[in-house]
Amino acid sequence: MRPTAAAILLSGLAVTALVATRLWAVGVLAALLLAVCLRAGRRAKPYLWGTLWSAGFVFILWPLFQSRGYHVLWSGPTIPVLGPLDVTTEELRGAALNALRLAAVGLAFAAYALLLDHDRLLAAATARHSVLAAALATRLVPTFERDARGLVEALRGRGIAPEGLRGHAALLSPLVAGSLERGFSLAEAMEARGFGRSGRTRVPAAPWQPRDQAAVVVAVAVVVVGVLWL
Amino acid sequence: MALARVDRLTFAYPESPPALLEVSLEVERGEVVLLLGASGSGKSTLVRALAGLVPWFHGGRFEGRVEVAGRDTRSTRPTELAGTVATVFQDPEDQVILGRVDSEVAFALENVGALPETILPRVHRALAAVGIAGFSDRSVTEISGGELQRVCLASALALEPELLLLDEPTSQLDPAGAEAFFELALGGEAGVVISEQRPANALRYADRVLFLEQGRVLLDARRDDAVEWLAEHRPAWVEQQPGFNQIAVVGEVACSVENVSFAYERPVLENVSLELRRGEVVALTGPNGSGKTTLAKLVAGLLEPQTGRVVRAGTAAMLLQDPGRYLVRERADEEVALGSDLPRARKMLAAVGLAGSEARHPRDLSTGERERLALATVLVADPDVLVLDEPTRGVDPERRQELAALLRAHAAERATLVVTNDRAFAHAVADREVAIAPEREPVLA
Numbered sequence: 023m024r025p026t027a028a029a030i031l032l033s034g035l036a037v038t039a040l041v042a043t044r045l046w047a048v049g050v051l052a053a054l055l056l057a058v059c060l061r062a063g064r065r066a067k068p069y070l071w072g073t074l075w076s077a078g079f080v081f082i083l084w085p086l087f088q089s090r091g092y093h094v095l096w097s098g099p100t101i102p103v104l105g106p107l108d109v110t111t112e113e114l115r116g117a118a119l120n121a122l123r124l125a126a127v128g129l130a131f132a133a134y135a136l137l138l139d140h141d142r143l144l145a146a147a148t149a150r151h152s153v154l155a156a157a158l159a160t161r162l163v164p165t166f167e168r169d170a171r172g173l174v175e176a177l178r179g180r181g182i183a184p185e186g187l188r189g190h191a192a193l194l195s196p197l198v199a200g201s202l203e204r205g206f207s208l209a210e211a212m213e214a215r216g217f218g219r220s221g222r223t224r225v226p227a228a229p230w231q232p233r234d235q236a237a238v239v240v241a242v243a244v245v246v247v248g249v250l251w252l
Numbered sequence: 253m254a255l256a257r258v259d260r261l262t263f264a265y266p267e268s269p270p271a272l273l274e275v276s277l278e279v280e281r282g283e284v285v286l287l288l289g290a291s292g293s294g295k296s297t298l299v300r301a302l303a304g305l306v307p308w309f310h311g312g313r314f315e316g317r318v319e320v321a322g323r324d325t326r327s328t329r330p331t332e333l334a335g336t337v338a339t340v341f342q343d344p345e346d347q348v349i350l351g352r353v354d355s356e357v358a359f360a361l362e363n364v365g366a367l368p369e370t371i372l373p374r375v376h377r378a379l380a381a382v383g384i385a386g387f388s389d390r391s392v393t394e395i396s397g398g399e400l401q402r403v404c405l406a407s408a409l410a411l412e413p414e415l416l417l418l419d420e421p422t423s424q425l426d427p428a429g430a431e432a433f434f435e436l437a438l439g440g441e442a443g444v445v446i447s448e449q450r451p452a453n454a455l456r457y458a459d460r461v462l463f464l465e466q467g468r469v470l471l472d473a474r475r476d477d478a479v480e481w482l483a484e485h486r487p488a489w490v491e492q493q494p495g496f497n498q499i500a501v502v503g504e505v506a507c508s509v510e511n512v513s514f515a516y517e518r519p520v521l522e523n524v525s526l527e528l529r530r531g532e533v534v535a536l537t538g539p540n541g542s543g544k545t546t547l548a549k550l551v552a553g554l555l556e557p558q559t560g561r562v563v564r565a566g567t568a569a570m571l572l573q574d575p576g577r578y579l580v581r582e583r584a585d586e587e588v589a590l591g592s593d594l595p596r597a598r599k600m601l602a603a604v605g606l607a608g609s610e611a612r613h614p615r616d617l618s619t620g621e622r623e624r625l626a627l628a629t630v631l632v633a634d635p636d637v638l639v640l641d642e643p644t645r646g647v648d649p650e651r652r653q654e655l656a657a658l659l660r661a662h663a664a665e666r667a668t669l670v671v672t673n674d675r676a677f678a679h680a681v682a683d684r685e686v687a688i689a690p691e692r693e694p695v696l697a
Binding site: 139140141154158164169172173175176177178179180181182192193195196199200203204207208209210211212213214215216217218219221222223224225226 | 303305308309330331332334335337338339341343345346347348349350351352355356358359360361362363364365366367368369371372393407552554567569570571572575577578579580590591615629630633635639
């Protein structure tokens with residue numbers, strides 16, 4: 023499938039997850055996107071962990087900051103400013119819905135980052151500079167992660183093991199400095215290869231296939247169904 | 253008319269002393285010019301001046317004139333020169349922009365406005381020319397460093413440039429890979445300027461040699477004359493391979509690797525054994541992708557074997573490839589003191605030739621100085637087993653000799669394992685060589 027069509031489909035699923043109010047529908051969307059992400063294999067792990075943690079936080083914190091519903095499951099103390107820390111069935115449902123919404127959006131982004139060919143997406147884009155910046159930023163995450171691993175390994179090679187939050191936080195400054203150096207080299211390489219010159223051309227794009235068109239139709243249909251019935 | 257002409261070029265980076273002084277040079281079509289010189293002698297700056305990146309990208313004070321294909325680089329931006337000139341830099345990871353191999357090779361062609369219907373055929377031709385025809389739809393993150401360097405060369409060759417600039421392009425390749433690279437790069441009709449720290453291969457292909465020292469051209473001669481001059485005045489640059497050192501005494505076993513196997517997503521090492529004794533320096537050699545670094549990490553304890561065992565008598569320390577990237581403190585002495593204390597750190601800085609640089613920021617040091625600083629950071633821990641992974645990458649021959657002498661001076665105190673593809677360095681520093689032969693086809697051999 024063309025990356026543009028896939029990106030539209032993923033966006034459609036994410037938007038539907040945000041507008042849908044039925045718990046089962048959002049759950050199905052999240053499960054579908056999870057299945058898509060799992061196709062990336064081990065590379066999906068950090069994205070899945072990030073999504074799981076974010077959604078988990080929302081699920082835990084949501085009922086504590088809400089005061090609605092009559093079916094109390096647990097009564098806690100009353101906290102100044104926050105009010106009574108009761109957990110109701112309605113609040114739990116709201117927590118689950120919003121956690122699943124966040125998970126669906128996170129998984130849609132993960133699928134975009136892991137499975138789409140960003141180069142072809144870039145080739146199809148009209149705002150090439152902006153999309154190239156986005157593509158480079160997307161690649162920055164694994165590069166940053168690899169640099170961090172290298173830094174920790176280099177320190178271990180010297181018999182030094184960074185420990186705790188403070189130990190790891192101290193690595194942030196050299197990591198950023200390293201990224202800046204890399205960015206400078208990359209900018210130089212881009213200039214040497216004619217980036218920014220007028221009269222740019224493109225590799226001719228392959229024609230849209232029926233399944234690409236189907237993906238766009240499905241994306242629009244899912245959003246419409248989500249707004250009207252889900 | 254010369255393809256490129258440098259006329260009395262003097263250039264200084266902002267707030268720095270001159271990197272080039274009164275440099276003049278002419279490159280003819282089809283000519284291969286080899287630039288030699290110590291780290292910081294101005295080779296890379298001269299390459300960048302020919303690409304127009306100096307002064308456009310770097311800024312600084314520029315006097316004199318550089319013309320490429322009749323265009324003055326003071327009035328022509330590097331982006332406008334792209335296509336006429338193509339550059340391959342030292343580190344492939346710092347020049348790859350896009351995610352897929354074919355997109356990466358097409359990137360420059362699109363930028364220079366190549367006819368759309370010609371782009372993909374030129375991409376495929378360039379990939380085939382560098383021997384990676386089947387890599388079109390591979391991700392750049394899934395291929396080895398040697399393969400990535402080929403992609404960079406393909407990106408340059410696809411432009412069909414008149415002037416090809418290569419800035420230490422083989423520093424990450426094994427000897428066979430480096431030779432293959434030169435055969436691919438230098439087989440065309442373009443004028444070529446190569447900057448190199450390991451001149452043996454490049455000397456075979458060069459028509460002319462320039463030797464730079466402190467920004468000045470010390471020698472500009474035909475190859476045969478240059479080889480004679482180097483042998484007489486800069487013998488370290490004419491690589492010789494004497495026999496390995498004959499050590500008189502080796503001590504007890506410091507590290508024993510017994511029937512070790514290790515796999516990432518596919519097997520890298522299978523049933524490998526190795527013994528390192530106190531007092532000896534062992535060179536670990538083998539083609540790119542043969543598992544040298546993995547074995548080195550197992551010896552140093554950075555990886556645990558999946559089968560077999562590694563037994564160490566005492567502590568181990570390891571200097572990773574490209575250690576200059578992994579410096580964490582803001583003063584050189586504090587960087588070294590991370591593994592020890594300040595007085596000892598300063599002593600070690602002096603031992604590696606960095607006395608007087610204690611207060612400097614590690615990232616302000618030159619590449620060669622960073623390498624020595626990094627070496628000090630592992631030597632200061634006084635390990636029983638010292639492992640160095642490609643310590644001569646980007647280091648000029650004279651500094652390599654100094655490094656070999658430094659390691660030899662401390663050899664008796666420990667067992668030393670040096671992972672290297674630098675044959676001359678291996679012979680200069682090691683008592684014996686252990687070669688890893690890959691089960692599969694080497695990446696660039």
